[in-house]
Amino acid sequence: MQLTGSQILVECLKEQGVDTIFGYPGGAVLNIYDELYHHQNEIRHILTSHEQGASHAADGYARATGKVGVCLATSGPGATNLVTGIATAYMDSIPMVAITGNVGKSLLGKDSFQEVDIRGVTMPITKHSFIVKDVEDLAPTLRRAFKIAQTGRPGPVLVDITKNATADKTEYEKMAPEPIARVCDKMTEEDLEKAVKMIRKAKKPLIFVGGGAVLADAQEPLKEFAEKVDAPVVDSLMGKGAFDGNDPRYLGMLGMHGTKASNLTTQECDLLIVVGARFSDRVTGNTKTFASQAKILQIDVDPAEVNKNVKVSGSVLGDIQVVLGKLNEMLENQYHKEWMDRVMARKDAMPMSYPGDHLTGPYIIEKMYELTDGEAIVATDVGQHQMWAAQYYRYKHPHSLLTSGGLGTMGYGLGAAIGAKVGCPDKIVFNVAGDGCFRMNMNELATAARYNIPVIEVVCNNSVLGMVRQWQTLFYGKRYSQTVLNDGVDFVKVAEALGVKGYLVTTKEELEAALKEAIASNKPALLNCIIDPDDKVWPMVAPGASIDEVMTAESEK
Numbered sequence: 001m002q003l004t005g006s007q008i009l010v011e012c013l014k015e016q017g018v019d020t021i022f023g024y025p026g027g028a029v030l031n032i033y034d035e036l037y038h039h040q041n042e043i044r045h046i047l048t049s050h051e052q053g054a055s056h057a058a059d060g061y062a063r064a065t066g067k068v069g070v071c072l073a074t075s076g077p078g079a080t081n082l083v084t085g086i087a088t089a090y091m092d093s094i095p096m097v098a099i100t101g102n103v104g105k106s107l108l109g110k111d112s113f114q115e116v117d118i119r120g121v122t123m124p125i126t127k128h129s130f131i132v133k134d135v136e137d138l139a140p141t142l143r144r145a146f147k148i149a150q151t152g153r154p155g156p157v158l159v160d161i162t163k164n165a166t167a168d169k170t171e172y173e174k175m176a177p178e179p180i181a182r183v184c185d186k187m188t189e190e191d192l193e194k195a196v197k198m199i200r201k202a203k204k205p206l207i208f209v210g211g212g213a214v215l216a217d218a219q220e221p222l223k224e225f226a227e228k229v230d231a232p233v234v235d236s237l238m239g240k241g242a243f244d245g246n247d248p249r250y251l252g253m254l255g256m257h258g259t260k261a262s263n264l265t266t267q268e269c270d271l272l273i274v275v276g277a278r279f280s281d282r283v284t285g286n287t288k289t290f291a292s293q294a295k296i297l298q299i300d301v302d303p304a305e306v307n308k309n310v311k312v313s314g315s316v317l318g319d320i321q322v323v324l325g326k327l328n329e330m331l332e333n334q335y336h337k338e339w340m341d342r343v344m345a346r347k348d349a350m351p352m353s354y355p356g357d358h359l360t361g362p363y364i365i366e367k368m369y370e371l372t373d374g375e376a377i378v379a380t381d382v383g384q385h386q387m388w389a390a391q392y393y394r395y396k397h398p399h400s401l402l403t404s405g406g407l408g409t410m411g412y413g414l415g416a417a418i419g420a421k422v423g424c425p426d427k428i429v430f431n432v433a434g435d436g437c438f439r440m441n442m443n444e445l446a447t448a449a450r451y452n453i454p455v456i457e458v459v460c461n462n463s464v465l466g467m468v469r470q471w472q473t474l475f476y477g478k479r480y481s482q483t484v485l486n487d488g489v490d491f492v493k494v495a496e497a498l499g500v501k502g503y504l505v506t507t508k509e510e511l512e513a514a515l516k517e518a519i520a521s522n523k524p525a526l527l528n529c530i531i532d533p534d535d536k537v538w539p540m541v542a543p544g545a546s547i548d549e550v551m552t553a554e555s556e557k
Contacts, residue, residue, distance in 0.1 A: 001173075005135040005166040006035035009099070012142040013043060016177050018070050020044045020061060020422055022054040022415075026074020028101030028114065031166040046422060046451060049443035051078050053415040055085020055098065056441075060416025062094050063402045064377055065423040066217065068149050069096045075103055076114030079160070080121065084409060086156045087125040091406025092238060093215060095154035097145050098122075104164045105133045119160050127155035135168040143175065152183040152319075153302040154215055182216075183301055187318030187326070194314045196330050198297050202271035204339045205231040208254060211238025211405065212276020212300060213320050214398040218242060221324035222275065229273070230334045232343045234262040236277050237390050240401040245394035246374070249340075251347055255283035256541045257387045260550050261347040263541070266291050267548040274298045276320045279309035280406070289546040299323050352391055359508055360535055361385055361460045365392035367508075368430060368458070371515050376400070376428040379417040381437030382408045384466035387537040389432045411440030417455040418448055428456070428519060435461040435485055442494055448524035449499030456518045457500075457526040459491055462533040470536050474556070495526035505529040 003011065009032055013021070021043060025033045036045055048054040051073045058069030069089075073082050079100040089096045103112045119129045128148050130141050138161065145157040199205065207226055213219070219242050226233050226249055233243045234254040243250060252259030254266060266272065272294040277283070284290040287310055295313040298306055299320055306315045316323050354362040365388050368376065374394055379402040380386040386403055395401050402420055404412040417431035433441075438459050448455050460466075463486040472480055492502030503514035505527050518525035540551045 003172040006031040022057040023072030028075035051081035056415030057419035060419030061423040064420035079118040089156040095149040096156040129158040131160040182319035184318035205271040206269035209235040209239040210277025213242035216320040218321040238405040241395035241398040260350040285547040361388040379431040381413040381433040385460040445498040491528040
């Protein structure tokens, strides 16, 4: 049947099972929005306050649900406002399709009003980017975009559509989406056998879990693998929840703000088994000394990650769920009682700690955990509060921590929390923010209020840019250049002006009461939690140092 490009776009979205779009209209996408009007009972559109909020919401929806997130913006500034969100998704391998409008085909390249080469702009930060100039190409391109976003190592795909392609007509035939196969074409028996030999030979193995294990939903074979290898487990920021944070084998996060037990054990192990992690500089510290006593076995779906940052002794390429399943079949149970006893004793002797005499970020996170039994989805912005959320909320499940790990995007969290709550309406959803981050995205409270999306914004407000100030304290002689934010902005009044219930929290008692009321209300809420500007994230490894050179509060003194 003959359909317009806009009708084809909507039909293709329905083919792919899309139930929600986050976006902001404009001239180049008016035909698309007119068609969405006729399908509002099938595809829900969330109008965000800013296009960047739409891209972060699509990202959060994807992280929380495991499905492809979709955002939509007009040409020119609408499209460029998506760029930070697209880059955030790219760095963390999040499946997302960003759809933008552009000027008509005849106006391309003429500096037309609101024209920008968004395909060119986003080429370095997408798995693929397309421009559709003719309506005949629209359906095949959209179908390909969704497949690329989900296949192998996931990531964002951009589809830019000229306005004429949304208005012109062509023949449309409905197609079922192609199944997304788990990519294992580079997995070999030789590599698997080598991996098994390395594991059998090890006396002091350690498993390091990254975000790839979350994306592959590999939690069940990972747990079995850890038990078969008889090894302790550490994770990266992105790997949270792939291995249960309450499991006795779990030592905590690895790296710059990892636990002392995790960092010291990494330096002592004789085999480091890396499951879906890319050896970020925030994890490794000085790569020359990282896991210097160990052989490294890397399991990853992306061959580009092997030997990129750290040289490895062996690798298995393929979907992590499949690879772990194969290794579990091939491995007999290993026993490392002496090693496990020593590591667990170290873990018990080196617990995380924080001051107990006043309201602190860690206390806020622990109280959130207690009141939700660890079953909430926690989005974060970037900074001290992000690290506290990683350290003190014990994530039981994958897809429960949504945070910008690779790009470190301030202003990410509130949009992501909105997307997560829309995708997982039965879950309690928090966004943990700093006051600096909240200033970058506070307008999205209006989005939560408009649609009554009951996210709980928890602001750790220390009136400074906390993590930058921490570095200024430790490494820049306490020269606090442009990091003091004490200017009298009342976040509670801001929240209420945007239609959201606000709470001022200054004590532990006020925190518990506000959290309980916000959770029970099932409405969007903001908690403005006043904490000390001198509170720091501990432990910490100085940039460029070896990860066993761990600084603590005692070190500062």
